[in-house]
Amino acid sequence: MISIVNAALLTLLATVTVAIVRQRSLFGVVILAGAYSFLMASLLIALDAVDVAMTEASVGAGISTVVLLATLHLTRTREAPVRRHNLVALLLSVVVGGALVLGTLALPPFGAADAVIHHHVAPHYLANSVRETGVANVVTSVLADYRGYDTLGETTVIFTAGIGVMLLLRSFRGRRRARDDEDGAQ
Amino acid sequence: MSLDLIIRVGTKLILPFILLFALYVQFHGDFGPGGGFQAGVIAAGMVILAAITFGMDAAKRIAPPRLVEFMVPLGVLIYAGTGVVALLMGRNFLDYSVLGHDPVHARELGIFLVEAGVLVTVSGTMTALFYAFVERGR
Incomplete structure (x- = not known):
């Protein structure tokens, strides 16, 4: 049953990806990217990664779509003329894609219980999370307690990104104009 | 104005429940999926939905820009x-x-x-980001 669901979702993902590549209108691309994120979230639920699915649905399909639409509103959507066949780009894509496929070949089989990553600290977390932290959801206890440093870093990344975007985009016009008026009055 | 009656009434109905769901995701994160990050994004989504439906002024009454910008470093x-x-x-x-x-x-x-802390920074940043983009387009 679950394999049928996975097959259907992956087929839809591939279809949406091809549609994104072939779509010339950027508005269409943004909407299709939102659909892609929702499909990805469904796939992650099928893989039992509900926390990641939630993030994918809210960030990928929600906030990203809104921000991309706002960007389309701010920028012009004229396409620069390009040469039809760019051999360097093709070569680069093939090489990078090939390297990625080669990298996945060395990974342990998908979902393998005896993979190295499942035998380092994970058994300790799974066995002792409730006893040591009183939190039943191991994802939460790992994120906020055992790996608190990492999450502090993540939060700082979000903070830095937000400050960066605000410095670049936020209009300080209103405040400046008020100050200019003050200067004028003096 | 009158043509989007269904959207306006529908949005008004679900706005409090979106915020309630964000709080549920936040405080139930100990037992179920979710946590500060997801809850923050959902709460910011509520403000964005309000802005899309009722305009920026309404959204700014819900989440004043100064408060939002204050929340960005406060969470960290x-x-x-x-x-x-x-x-x-x-x-x-x-x-x-x-x-x-x-x-x-x-x-x-x-x-x-x-x-x-994560909730405060994430919801603040996402809302501030949205405000920055929209204000730029005005």
């Missing part, structure tokens, strides 16, 4: 501050086990505090 301060408190009480940075009378409750409290 709550998170790092929890770590510093543990440091001052004689343990390692972010070792919560000294924050309460017994280590298990203390760690639960520590997780609650840092998740609150």
Whole structure:
């Protein structure tokens, strides 16, 4: 049953990806990217990664779509003329894609219980999370307690990104104009 | 104005429930999926939905820009501050086990505090980001 669901979702993902590549209108691309994120979230639920699915649905399909639409509103959507066949780009894509496929070949089989990553600290977390932290959801206890440093870093990344975007985009016009008026009055 | 009646009434109906769901995701993160990050994004989504439906002025009444911009660094301060408190009480940075009378409750409290920090920063940043983009287009 679950394999049928996975097959259907992956087929839809591939279809949406091809549609994104072939779509010339950027508005269409943004909407299709939102659909892609929702499909990805469904796939992650099928893989039992509900926390990641939630993030994918809210960030990928929600906030990203809104921000991309706002960007389309701010920028012009004229396409620069390009040469039809760019051999360097093709070569680069093939090489990078090939390297990625080669990298996945060395990974342990998908979902393998005896993979190295499942035998380092994970058994300790799974066995002792409730006893040591009183939190039943191991994802939460790992994120906020055992790996608190990492999450502090993540939060700082979000903070830095937000400050960066605000410095670049936020209009300080209103405040400046008020100050200019003050200067004028003096 | 009158043509989008269904959207306006529908949005008005679901706005409080979106915020309630964000709070559920935040405070139920100990037992179910979710946590500060997801809850923050959902809460910011509520403000964005209000802005899309009722306009920026309505959204700014719900989440004033000054408050939102204040929340961006505040969350990181709550998170790092929890770590510093543990440091001052004689343990390692972010070792919560000294924050309460017994280590298990203390760690639960520590997780609650840092998740609150994540919620504050994420919801603030996402809303501020949206405001920055929209204000730029005006």
